[in-house]
Amino acid sequence: MKDKMKTVAFSNLIASLVFLGAGAWAYSQTLSFRTVKGSYVQAATFPQIMLLGMMGFAGVLLVQSAWKLTRFGFKANDWAYEKAASLNFVKDRGVLFALVTMVLCAAFVAWFRTLGYVLASFLLCFAVMVLIGKRNLVQMLLISALVPLCMWLLFYLLLKVNIPMGPLTFVRDFVDDIL
């Protein structure tokens, strides 16, 4: 690895700062937890100990990575000098598509109530297949439609678990009528 800024050591440095920051924020939150008289351990005690532990080791990681960065170039085979993963979604299509998948999942959650499981899953499944370059339309449609439908049937008929169907609720009534 030639570039200091792209090593695992550098990404560890950033990560330790993130954990320190998040820990400090969470710790400030614990200060406002209510206390109860006569309780020997307050609600805030346990999370505070854990946050201190996390921040402590994040500090260790910070020092460790900073030390490795200053000694950059001396020792070649240390894994701290391997290339770190990137989050650059402009240059790396993989990251970009991973982010799109996350947005799709979030949309799935947001629309779950309105669309119901089968419809929302159909859309999600189909979209992800498009994303990862499956190009057989018939297969894509069949899988996206049948897998959620079969899962729903499995839950509904065998396990008696009622999964919301949204506009497709009539399918449920239809299944009820057959039986």
Added chain:
Amino acid sequence: MDFQLLLSSYASVFTNLQVVLMTLLGAFGGILLGAIPGMTATMGVALLVPFSFGMDLIPAVGLLLGIYCGGMYGGSISAILIHTPGTPSAAATLIDGYPMTQKGQGGYALSVAMFSSFCGGIIGALIMTFASPVIARAAMNFNSGEMFMLAVFGLSVIIAISGRSVVKGLISGFLGMTLCTVGLDPTNGLPRFITRSQTGLYEGFAFIPALIGMFAVAEVIAGVERIVRGTERHAVSHEKITRVLPDGGTIGRIWPNILSGALIGTFVGAIPGAGGDIAVFVSYGANKSFSRQPEKWGTGIPNGVAATESANNGCSGGAMIPLLALGVPGDAVTAVLLGAFIMKGIQPGPMMYVSELPTVYGVFAALMLANLAMLLVGCAGVRFFAKIVSVEKTVLYPIILVVSLLGAFSINKNVFDLGVCVGFGVFGWLMNKYEFPLSPILLTLILGPMCEQNFVRYMNLNHGDFTRIFHSPIAMTFLGLAVLSILYSIWNQGRINRLQAAEAERA
């Protein structure tokens, strides 16, 4: 011990066709349920309890135990093949199981898991048959202080499952412990990190949706990334499965792991309030520590699968001890089983071994039978399940995604949990990318509540005087084990890193 009664109970269970059929049916259903992420054996047992109303006690118990044992093994199928523990008890199986699949040895891993599950289950059932009154008396001594120290001992395994950076593993672990505290505090019900209006978070992040998110959803996101970038390994697996049970050579290498896993599983299971999810991590940590090749653990070796799978099925035998002798369930499934017994007019508890001895022996026999049934059904299923990975990845990933999201929803039937699942998916993807290990988070999510609840209760019981714990020999034993395990694991990890560096130098 009344051997004649024992033998006649075994004979009557094994020769009763209805019992055998019901147990087989249970094992079949359990394996299927366990294999689907989010559908736990608990759900299966709960759903079949009303169905078993009309049956006699022993066939009903056979059915339920079949599901229990089958589910324990079934959970490992999805852990091994698609990186998602089907049940919490299979959580540690994926540490070595999934890398085996990535190496194209998914079927092999499945057969090792099945064989170890079977052996673990049988050993657990045997121990339970012959030692349960003794163990039950010892289990009465496990109070809050002892449980707290047991949790601490369990947490000491974090270092062994941290991967190459112990510091990063510890950060993950402490983060996981903090995540456990979100919600209402367990002692006084005060909101922590939430407001009163966020009812969905009152009990904290729902465990199974979080688990599915961190492993299944994160793995799918990472899979999309790999496929798009063109770095996906083994787009289609071509493993040829020649045999459904592991060969002699493999068994020769894994039997120490199976034996110790089964013993640890039975022991942990016998402690009231501790279940298979804890046992598997303790067993994994212990077996890795005593291994001659600790550097291979986590890279996909059958020993890792054997150690965890024998532990969780050994646990099913162990868990019967507090259930029958004390009436205290060790995990969610046994809690439902307890309900089933009560429904049948039998109240598990100290009187069980006095007034209901034939029933107790019948349960032992049914558990033995359930493990046999699991092996039979499992053998028949290995080839079929291993086919899952030979499905094209561009089809497999979307399917895993929609199936596991359904699993996350169905646990509580709560849309909020779906959000938790996706959130943990993004979180897991990020953590994986920057090599912050996820297994410590999983372990702390399991042990965190147990650790805090028992600690706070112990302090309240003793009016804030923690030093009283030094008078409990059991608690001190666990503390000692925890310290030893921490020191040894740190030393061991140093050795592993040196070994790997030396190997890299040679290459």
Added chain:
Amino acid sequence: MKSLKKVLALTLVMLMVLALAGTVYGKDYPKKDVYVICPWGAGGGTDVCLRALCQAMGEELGVNLTVDNITGGGGIVGHQAIANAEPDGYNIGMITFELSTYLSLGTELTWENYDLLGRVNTDAAALSVNAKWAADNGITDLASFVAYAKAHPGIQLGGSSNASVWHIAGGYLEEATGIDVEMITYQTGAAAAVKAAASGEIAGVTVSLAEASSFLQSGTLVCLGVMDAERNAKFPNVPTFREQGVDVIYGTWRGMGAPKGMSAEALAALREAVAKACQNKTFVEAMANLGQTISYLDAAEYGAFLKNNAEAVAASMKALGLNQD
């Protein structure tokens, strides 16, 4: 993409026609299966009771009643789901004791958010103490326990998780007798508390007789009294609190509720079904096995009961310091 649209449209039309064909028959209510929300997990005490009840109600109504476990948030999520369900007569649910605590815990949910269908079951709290501890301290009945507790304030009793029914029982005990006990929470449930009492970690428990029955039979625990109007059929030797001069009746309850705004016809049919189900032979048998007492109240009486219960529970929670204001 054109072919895709065609296929989709065709399937939709087909499904709709089939669905329409199926829904036309006789009586007005119920026409189809009823969904029953259970705010607690599958396999628990409430779930088992509800599933048995649903079977019996189904026989009365002539349709299936499907149990839907919507859980989380200490039952609040499920209780809210019942209150917010569509009031079309096909969504009802089981409401449980915890409903009386939610107002004190800082949420808006009360029994007034539901149209009541009837109370199904109650189980009284009981005071059981470790037999060895009792013998060592000369405790034989409630009076000697109260005397001992007055001399030694801060006796540690267990009662399931925080703000649970058995935890609040401690508050009732304090209020009725004027003693001061310390309630220890066992988050994993009543069974853990009972085991702790049997092992001597705590002095006793305030759970129901059914929860403690096995240790009571083995003699590890002794029950000093049950907070009920009458003695329990399974434990005829255990006196009530009233018999010993302490006037307190307290326990958990379960009943059926529906979202507000249902048609009068549906409401009447469901109320009748609950009433009849409570006398159904199989249901009675199942409840006897479960150790749960059937104590049916009709909607009006149930409403009055809930009003009293909510006030008394709030007072008791205040005594224990469990209210959140």
